[in-house]
Amino acid sequence: MLGIEYPIFQGGMAWVSEAKLAAAVSNAGGLGIISAMNANADYVRQQIKACKSMTDKPFGVNIMLLSPFVDEVVQLVCEEHVPVVTTGAGNPAKYIPVWREAGIAVIPVVPSVAIAERVERAGASAVIAEGGESGGHIGELNTMALVPQVVDAVSIPVIAAGGIADGRGMAAALMLGAEGVQCGTRFLCAEECQVHEAYKQKVLSAGDTDTLVTGRGSGHPVRALKTPFTRKFAKLEANPATTQEELDKLGTGALRRGSQEGDDVTGCFMAGQSAGLVKRIEPAADIVREYMNDCCRLLKSNALVIEG
Ligand code: TUI
Numbered sequence: 001m002l003g004i005e006y007p008i009f010q011g012g013m014a015w016v017s018e019a020k021l022a023a024a025v026s027n028a029g030g031l032g033i034i035s036a037m038n039a040n041a042d043y044v045r046q047q048i049k050a051c052k053s054m055t056d057k058p059f060g061v062n063i064m065l066l067s068p069f070v071d072e073v074v075q076l077v078c079e080e081h082v083p084v085v086t087t088g089a090g091n092p093a094k095y096i097p098v099w100r101e102a103g104i105a106v107i108p109v110v111p112s113v114a115i116a117e118r119v120e121r122a123g124a125s126a127v128i129a130e131g132g133e134s135g136g137h138i139g140e141l142n143t144m145a146l147v148p149q150v151v152d153a154v155s156i157p158v159i160a161a162g163g164i165a166d167g168r169g170m171a172a173a174l175m176l177g178a179e180g181v182q183c184g185t186r187f188l189c190a191e192e193c194q195v196h197e198a199y200k201q202k203v204l205s206a207g208d209t210d211t212l213v214t215g216r217g218s219g220h221p222v223r224a225l226k227t228p229f230t231r232k233f234a235k236l237e238a239n240p241a242t243t244q245e246e247l248d249k250l251g252t253g254a255l256r257r258g259s260q261e262g263d264d265v266t267g268c269f270m271a272g273q274s275a276g277l278v279k280r281i282e283p284a285a286d287i288v289r290e291y292m293n294d295c296c297r298l299l300k301s302n303a304l305v306i307e308g
Helices: 019-027 041-054 070-079 093-101 113-121 143-153 167-175 197-205 228-238 244-251 254-261 273-277 284-307
Strands: 008-010 032-035 059-064 084-088 105-110 127-130 158-161 180-183 211-214 222-225
Touching: 008 019, 008 032, 008 284, 019 032, 019 041, 019 059, 019 284, 032 041, 041 059, 041 070, 059 070, 070 093, 093 105, 093 113, 105 113, 113 127, 113 143, 127 143, 143 158, 167 180, 167 284, 211 228, 222 228, 228 244
Parallel strands: 008 180, 032 059, 059 084, 084 105, 105 127, 127 158, 158 180
Antiparallel strands: 211 222
16 A cells, blocks of 8 residues: 555654654665654655655655644645655544545554544544554553454554564564554664664663653643653642643653753653663664564464464
């Protein structure tokens, strides 16, 4: 459907997924994705052009639907003939007809069966079922329960996301009925990823219990590495006297300070529960190759066992 060699998407992560990383993943045969995050059309246009200059393979743009610039970015991806659009943090139904008209494959991230059904009815090409193991903004369900329920509910392809950081996770996702996987945390430690070195080191040294979800109270739960910032945020939000304005003030600029400055006091470092599985910084092509080799080897050896 997308003209890619391997069914591996690199997640569109705010302040992480820039053109160089996306192009490296696409050149390796996966689907690289640029994050439009909260940026305006000028920034996203420049990223799309940079990506096109580094690869002639298909790539995607992730549109975060809470962005104040969503309408201009919706138009931009049509003008630039971006092959694939993924969306996050909302229901993209009203934009799907214009994207499909422009020949774009539309693949929304969905946290539940109801939203998967809604976007399928609205004309989505596929869905990414993302479990709460993921970094960033998450839904209620986890990958193991969400993916097969979405697979049963829709007839378009399902891509699994959340906690999939190696070939074992990929093989498991395919067994749940997914046709591909989307991975964020593992690609954060790709050589081509432009985040501050301190961010990568934090992911590398994280263990299984080193992420924390904040923001449940406001309806926007976000998973990030445990740091002074997340602990302060969690403490403040647990206090009934804290106002939303105070929390918003603390959060403003935190992603930029984490990813660009490596500021580990006031910065936020989003990452998924699979951070503990990420062992080294390496080229994106090596990551894609390892997922495919390990996944295929596991599926083959288990098929032999079943055949006796
Ligand atoms: O979107 C993400 N992950 C993100 S977005 C982001 S930026 C942000 N920062 C602070 C607060 C909010 C956002 C950081 N990480 N993943 C995909 C995703 N989409 N997860 C959950 C959803 C989602 C949630 C609700 C998709 C659709 C949806 O629909 C609600 C409705 O009823 O329409």
